[in-house]
Amino acid sequence: MEQFIKELLVAVEEGDIEGAVKSAxxxxxxxxxDPLDYFENCLAPAMNELGDQFSRMEIFLPDLMVAGEIADAIREELVKKLDSVQDSNKGKIVIGTISGDNHDIGKKMVATMLGVNGYEIIDLGTDVDPMDFINTAKKEKADIIAMSSLLSTSMPFISETIEYLVAMGLKDSVKVVVGGGPISADWAQEVGADGYGHDAKQAVDMVNALLS
Ligand code: B12
Known part of the structure; x- marks a missing residue:
């Protein structure tokens, strides 16, 4: 996998989307x-490395934007290689990245994996207001609200969403699952989420367990 991580990092440095997709x-x-193995053990570590380089000011925002485009292009190609389960009626999930946060690579990976594993996905995109999650879940009679946060500044809006659900008496009718870089299992439990997933595979296992 080392070789593919290296190829991906070179492609990002050169802004070579085609080369990156070819390597994947x-x-x-x-x-x-396995495509899932590529997501978790090549794409994710490469993104983490780029995040570290960004923190050390060795690369800048435009480089991260290129990385984002490349990750998206790879995800779109590799999704075609994933096997889907036949049963596509396991439950309905409203997913999105919470208010103030535009990161969506990991969220899309989670949505994709849940989709190929038999769940109906309503993806609200990024920068999603707490009430949009709640209103959509209510209207669609969703089983799960799945929220992603990559910024420590956007995390509080996740707990706000859960507080609203409790205040509106809806907390027992929809399960809340969360994930993303700054979130831990402990924090998820503290704010009253029903589940936490460290990566897309864990997200699927955790949702399967919650709805079984
Ligand atoms: C690419 C990137 C960007 C791209 C995003 C492109 C896109 N379309 O998403 C762009 C350039 C837009 C960007 C912008 C910014 N970014 Co940025 N970005 C990153 C970077 C390098 C990679 C993120 C990524 O895609 N990772 C790969 C995916 C596969 O991993 P993931 O997102 O973690 O998702 C996995 C799991 O977390 C989990 N998961 C995720 N969501 C969910 C949801 C559920 C329900 C579950 C169960 C699981 C789950 O499963 C996923 C699959 O395995 C990270 C570095 C890092 N280490 O994460 C910084 C990072 C997140 N960014 C950071 C910052 C500071 C910013 C900016 C504020 C920079 C600025 N000065 O403007 C802006 C904010 C813009 C905004 N309002 O959102 C910081 C955040 C620090 C913090 N903790 O708050 C990081 C950590 C970089 C750093 N080290 O400083 N960024």
Whole structure:
């Protein structure tokens, strides 16, 4: 996997979207890397490395934007290689990135994995207001609200959403699951979320367990 991480980082540095997608497809088609394995053990660590470089001011915002475009292009191609389960009626999930936060690479990966694992997904996108999550879940009779946060400044809006659900008497009718870089399992429990997932695979296992 080291080689693919290296190729991905070089492609980001050169802004080479095509090269990055080709490298990812080679990993899956020629080296038999499972697409999920590629997401979790190549794409995610490469993004973490870029985040660290950004913190050290070795790269800047435009570089992260290129990284975002590349990650999205790879996700779109690799999704086509994932096996879907036949049963596509396991439950309805309203997902989005919470208020003030535009990060969506990980959220889309989670949505994609839940989708191919048989859940109906309503993706509200990014910068989603707490009441939009709640109103959509109510209208669609969703089983789960799934919220993503990558910024410590956007996390409080997740707890706000849960507080609103409690105040509106809806907390027992919809489960809340959360994830994203700054969130921990302890924090999730503290604010009253029903589930936390560290990555897309854990997200699927956790949702399966919650709804079984
Ligand atoms: C790419 C990126 C961007 C891109 C985003 C493009 C996009 N379309 O998403 C752009 C350039 C837009 C960007 C902007 C900013 N960013 Co930025 N960004 C990143 C970077 C490098 C990668 C994020 C990523 O995609 N990771 C890969 C995916 C696969 O991982 P993931 O998102 O964590 O998701 C996985 C899990 O967390 C989990 N998961 C995620 N969501 C959910 C939801 C549920 C329900 C569950 C169960 C699980 C789950 O499963 C996913 C799959 O495994 C991170 C660094 C990092 N270490 O994360 C910084 C980072 C998140 N950004 C950061 C910052 C500061 C910013 C800016 C404020 C910079 C600025 N000065 O403007 C802006 C904020 C803009 C905004 N309002 O949102 C900081 C945040 C620090 C903090 N803790 O608050 C980080 C950590 C970089 C750093 N080290 O400083 N960024």
């Amino acid at each position: 497809l080679d990993a899956v088609e020629k080296s038999n890397v």
